[in-house]
Amino acid sequence: MGSMRVVHLSAEGVSVVIAADDGMPEIVHWGEAVTSTDPDLLAFVAAERRIGMDGDSDLPYRSSLLPEHSRGWFGAPGLSAHRDGSGWAPRFALRSLVLDGAEAGAGVTSTAAGRVRAVLHDDDTEIELTLEIDLTSDGLVRTRAAVRNTATALASAAPLEVQALAVALPIPTWAQEVLDFTGRWGHERIPQRHPIVRGDHTRTSRRGRTGLDATLVQAIGTPGFSSDSGEVWLGHVGFSGNHEHTIERTDGRLHFRGGESLLPGEVRLAPGEQYTGPWAFGSYGRGLDGAAARFHAFLRDRSRSSRRPRPVTMNVWEAVYFDHDRDVLVDLAARAAELGVERYVLDDGWFRGRDDDRAGLGDWTPDPVAWPDGLRPLADEVRALGMEFGLWVEPEMINEDSDLARAHPEWILRAGPELPQRQRFQQVLDLTQPAAFDHILGLLDGLVDEVGVSYLKWDHNRDLIAAGHPASGAPAVHEQTLAVYRLIDELRRRHPDLEIESCASGGGRVDLGMLERTDRIHPSDSHDPHDRFGILRWTGLLVPPEMMGSHVASPVSSVTGRTHDLQFRCAVAFLGHFGIEWDIRDLDAHDRRVLGDWIARYRRHRHLIATGLTVGSGELDPAAPQVRGVVAPDGSEALFTIVTPTTSADTIARVRFPGLSTERSYRVTVSGSDSFGPPWQVPAWLRESPGLSGDSDSQGGGDGPVIAGAVLSRVGLEFPTSHPDRAAVVHLAAVASP
Ligand code: DGJ
Numbered sequence: 001m002g003s004m005r006v007v008h009l010s011a012e013g014v015s016v017v018i019a020a021d022d023g024m025p026e027i028v029h030w031g032e033a034v035t036s037t038d039p040d041l042l043a044f045v046a047a048e049r050r051i052g053m054d055g056d057s058d059l060p061y062r063s064s065l066l067p068e069h070s071r072g073w074f075g076a077p078g079l080s081a082h083r084d085g086s087g088w089a090p091r092f093a094l095r096s097l098v099l100d101g102a103e104a105g106a107g108v109t110s111t112a113a114g115r116v117r118a119v120l121h122d123d124d125t126e127i128e129l130t131l132e133i134d135l136t137s138d139g140l141v142r143t144r145a146a147v148r149n150t151a152t153a154l155a156s157a158a159p160l161e162v163q164a165l166a167v168a169l170p171i172p173t174w175a176q177e178v179l180d181f182t183g184r185w186g187h188e189r190i191p192q193r194h195p196i197v198r199g200d201h202t203r204t205s206r207r208g209r210t211g212l213d214a215t216l217v218q219a220i221g222t223p224g225f226s227s228d229s230g231e232v233w234l235g236h237v238g239f240s241g242n243h244e245h246t247i248e249r250t251d252g253r254l255h256f257r258g259g260e261s262l263l264p265g266e267v268r269l270a271p272g273e274q275y276t277g278p279w280a281f282g283s284y285g286r287g288l289d290g291a292a293a294r295f296h297a298f299l300r301d302r303s304r305s306s307r308r309p310r311p312v313t314m315n316v317w318e319a320v321y322f323d324h325d326r327d328v329l330v331d332l333a334a335r336a337a338e339l340g341v342e343r344y345v346l347d348d349g350w351f352r353g354r355d356d357d358r359a360g361l362g363d364w365t366p367d368p369v370a371w372p373d374g375l376r377p378l379a380d381e382v383r384a385l386g387m388e389f390g391l392w393v394e395p396e397m398i399n400e401d402s403d404l405a406r407a408h409p410e411w412i413l414r415a416g417p418e419l420p421q422r423q424r425f426q427q428v429l430d431l432t433q434p435a436a437f438d439h440i441l442g443l444l445d446g447l448v449d450e451v452g453v454s455y456l457k458w459d460h461n462r463d464l465i466a467a468g469h470p471a472s473g474a475p476a477v478h479e480q481t482l483a484v485y486r487l488i489d490e491l492r493r494r495h496p497d498l499e500i501e502s503c504a505s506g507g508g509r510v511d512l513g514m515l516e517r518t519d520r521i522h523p524s525d526s527h528d529p530h531d532r533f534g535i536l537r538w539t540g541l542l543v544p545p546e547m548m549g550s551h552v553a554s555p556v557s558s559v560t561g562r563t564h565d566l567q568f569r570c571a572v573a574f575l576g577h578f579g580i581e582w583d584i585r586d587l588d589a590h591d592r593r594v595l596g597d598w599i600a601r602y603r604r605h606r607h608l609i610a611t612g613l614t615v616g617s618g619e620l621d622p623a624a625p626q627v628r629g630v631v632a633p634d635g636s637e638a639l640f641t642i643v644t645p646t647t648s649a650d651t652i653a654r655v656r657f658p659g660l661s662t663e664r665s666y667r668v669t670v671s672g673s674d675s676f677g678p679p680w681q682v683p684a685w686l687r688e689s690p691g692l693s694g695d696s697d698s699q700g701g702g703d704g705p706v707i708a709g710a711v712l713s714r715v716g717l718e719f720p721t722s723h724p725d726r727a728a729v730v731h732l733a734a735v736a737s738p
Helices: 038-047 287-302 326-339 376-384 403-407 434-452 477-494 529-539 566-573 589-611 709-714
Strands: 005-011 014-020 026-032 079-082 093-099 107-111 114-122 127-135 140-149 160-170 177-184 187-195 199-205 218-221 231-237 243-250 253-260 267-269 274-276 280-286 313-315 343-346 388-393 397-399 426-428 455-458 499-502 549-553 577-581 613-617 626-631 637-643 652-655 665-672 706-708 717-720 727-734
Touching (some): 005 038, 005 127, 014 038, 014 127, 026 231, 160 243, 177 199, 187 529, 218 243, 231 243, 231 253, 280 287, 287 613, 313 326, 313 549, 343 455, 376 388, 376 434, 397 403, 434 477, 477 499, 529 626, 529 637, 549 566, 566 589, 566 637, 566 665, 566 727, 577 589, 589 637, 589 665, 665 709, 706 709
Parallel strands (some): 005 107, 313 343, 549 577
Antiparallel strands (some): 079 160, 093 114, 114 127, 127 140, 140 274, 160 267, 177 187, 177 218, 199 243, 626 637, 652 717
C-alpha cells in the first residue's frame, strides 16, 4: 500500500474515488458522496486489495478506467490497437498522476471539483496513454483517453492503427435496470426499459451523425428507479459522429463504456501522432431528475442561452415550406411581431435553385428570383418590426444539382468511384479539404455580416453512407466530424454573439459535442403535442428546457396527421424555448388572442424556465397523467405541465408536484385546455382557476387557492383523466408566511 495513491474528488453530493499504484488508475467509487476521513478512505482501498497466488500468479483483474486484456480483462478492451498485427496487448505502467496541475502524493488527496490527468506508457508496444477525469463543480464526471504512437525503435514499422478507444465508468451491481431510448424521424426518444443481464447492451451510431434513433443517455439504476427515486447513473458520449454507448455486465462488474466508433483504418498514427477520444460523461443522482440536473447545470454554465432571455421565435418552415414569396414572408413577420414574437427565422428555400429538396444545397447565395435584392431588405424589415433575423443553413451538404457540385465534384465524400446512395437527394461535402472548408466558412461568414444574421438554424438531413475521402476512398467520418466542430468554432470566434441551433431532420444531432458549441436544439420535426411531450421529457434528461426549441404548429400535425386544439398545443410547448411554426395569416380573433396570451405568459415566466430545476413524473405509467415541471432553485416558484393519458381505467388521478419547498405554501393558478371533461368531475382547483376562465395567470397573483408545499409535493391534487390530450400549466407562487 506504500505506493498507493488515492484521489478523492467530491462536489454537490457526488464522490469519485480514484486509486492508482503502478498501473492503470481505477475508479473505486463513483456515486453518493463519501464523507469519511482520508485515513478511513485509505483503509477502505487497502481492504479490497487482493494478491492473487503468492502475489505472482492468477492476479485478479481490477476494474479500471481503460480495461486491459493484458491484465486479465475478457470484456472489450478499452484500447484496441495494433501495428500490422502486433503490439495489440499493451500493459500500461503509470508515469504520472496529476491533480489540478500537481503530482498526487502517496496516500489520499481530497479535493472538491478538479481534474485528474494520468499518463501511462507501455515500453514494449511504444504507446502512450493519457487519461483525464474531471469532476465539475456540479458533480458531473467526464473522462476521455488519448493514445500516442511513441515509436522510435519501430519508427520505420507500420503505423499504430487504433480500432477502438473507450473509457469505462464503474457502476455498482445493485443497479439492475436500464432505461435508454430509440426513435426515428418525427418520433425521437422512445423509451425502452429492461433488466440488465450479463453481456453487453450496446447502442451504436454508424450514421455519421448522432442519429434520430440515438439513445442520448443510458440510464442505469436501482430496481424501480423513477424520476425522483432510486439511485441513477446516466452515461453519455459527447460526440456527433459515429459513437457507442455500452452497458457491460460481467463477473462482479458493471460499467458504462463510451467512445467513438471508428471505421476501418480511420485512425492510423505515425510516430509522434496522437488520437484523442471524445468525452464520456457520467451523472449520478437521486432519481432521473437528480442526475439530469447536473447536465443542465453544465450546459447552463457554458451556453449563450443563459446570457439573455430566450426570444420567442417564429420559424416559417411549416408556414411556407419551399414556397418563398416576399410579400407572404413579410406579412408573416408583421403578424408575428404583433403577437409578441422576438426572433424570425427564414428556413429552407431561400437560396439559389432551391424550389424543392432536389437542388441548390451548396449554393449559399439568395435566390435571384425570390430575392432579387438579396435577403438584407427582408432582414431589415424584420428588425424594423422589433425582431432578430435568423437563417436556415445546411453547410455540410451538397446537391448534385448545384453550381458547387458542378464546379467541384471532387468535394463530395465517397468511398469509391461511384457517388454514395442519396438521401433526401443530397450528398455530403468533404469539409476535411481545406479549400471546401474555407469556401463554406467564407459564405457563412459573409451571410452573417451582409444580411445581419444573429441566429443560424444549422441542419443536417442525411446519414453518412460510404463517406470516404474522394481522392483515396479512406473513411472520413472521424475527420469530417472534427471539421464541422472547427467550422462552428471559427464562425463563433468571428461572431461571438451569433446563436446557433443544432437540427438534423429534427433531433438527429443532440449530444454534448454539439451542445457545447450551439445554443439550442430542434428536438423533433413533430410538433404533435401528443408525442412532443415525451420527446421533450426524455430529451430533457440531457438538455435543459430553454435549449429545446418548442414550437406551436398547425392544428393538424404535419408528421402524424392528428388534430389538436390550440390550448393543448401551447401548453405542451410552454416549458421549452417557445415559438411558432405555423401559417398564422388567417388566424381568427379567438386563436390570435389565445396565442398572444401564451406568448405573453412565456415572456413572463421564461426566466424561471431557463433557471429552474427540471422535474417530472408519471411518464413510465401509460395510464397516469404525465408531468413536466421547473422549480426555482430557492423554491419560490414553479411551473408544471400536466397532460392527460390516452386511456385510463381511472377517471381521476392524484398528481404530485415534486421539488417544492415543504416549508412554504403556494398560490395555485392554472392555464390550459378549455375543458377537462364533464364539469362535475373536474375538481375546484382546476375548474375555478382564474387562468382557465380566459384570463392570464396574472404573475402569481389572482385568487387561486393557497396550498401547502408539503401537501402539493407529498399528497398531490386530483386531476381528471376522462379526456385524452388535455393539458394544464400550473403556476405555483410561494406566498409570504402569515
Ligand atoms: C429538417 C428540419 O428538421 C426542418 O425543421 C426544416 O428545417 C427542414 N429540414 C428544411 O429542409
